[in-house]
Amino acid sequence: MFNTDINISEKFDLNKHIILYNGSCLDLLKQIPNKSIQLIVTSPPYNIGKEYEKKLDIDAYIKQQAEVIKESVRVLSDTGSICWQVGNYVNKGAIIPLDAILYPIFHNLNLVMRNRIVWHFEHGLHCSKIFSGRYETIIWFTKKNQRQIAL
Numbered sequence: 488m489f490n491t492d493i494n495i496s497e498k499f500d501l502n503k504h505i506i507l508y509n510g511s512c513l514d515l516l517k518q519i520p521n522k523s524i525q526l527i528v529t530s531p532p533y534n535i536g537k538e539y540e541k542k543l544d545i546d547a548y549i550k551q552q553a554e555v556i557k558e559s560v561r562v563l564s565d566t567g568s569i570c571w572q573v574g575n576y577v578n579k580g581a582i583i584p585l586d587a588i589l590y591p592i593f594h595n596l597n598l599v600m601r602n603r604i605v606w607h608f609e610h611g612l613h614c615s616k617i618f619s620g621r622y623e624t625i626i627w628f629t630k631k632n633q634r635q636i637a638l
């Protein structure tokens with residue numbers, strides 16, 4: 488049986504259970520009040536030229552991500568968490584770990600990294616001359632060093 492009490496909205500509304508926004512996350516974030524979100528989990532584009540993204544110069548990519556991160560931090564509650572799931576950006580054979588280049592943005596916004604979760608997978612094309620890239624990471628931040636989170 489379906490629960491027909493679930494409210495779904497196409498624009499941000501604190502009273503709705505689910506928002507399904509078909510557009511840019513930046514436009515959605517702008518609709519969200521300060522400090523109103525408890526958990527943000529995202530896997531943004533990796534700047535590797537997939538069908539949903541335009542491959543940018545790395546500095547332009549970092550600037551674009553910084554805008555989204557800054558807005559995400561604005562809407563995050565003081566006791567909330569942000570989890571940013573990323574892989575590696577590859578440019579002419581050079582591997583650039585996206586979590587490493589995005590970390591300073593969070594740090595400069597006074598966020599504290601609580602964990603760096605590395606997970607691995609086995610699918611995908613195998614490299615023939617180097618070890619295959621078989622992992623991605625989730626970097627988890629909070630606004631301050633919250634003592635209530637048991638480590």
Ligand SMILES: C[S@@+](CC[C@H](N)C(=O)[O-])C[C@H]1O[C@@H](n2cnc3c(N)ncnc32)[C@H](O)[C@@H]1O
Nearest residue numbers: 510511512513514529530531532533539540572
């Ligand atoms: C790395 S993929 C994440 C895939 C997702 N983790 C999954 O398993 O389906 C990045 C996703 O971000 C979406 N995306 C790209 N630019 C966006 C934007 N400006 N706002 C919101 N989503 C965006 C893409 O359509 C794509 O689905």
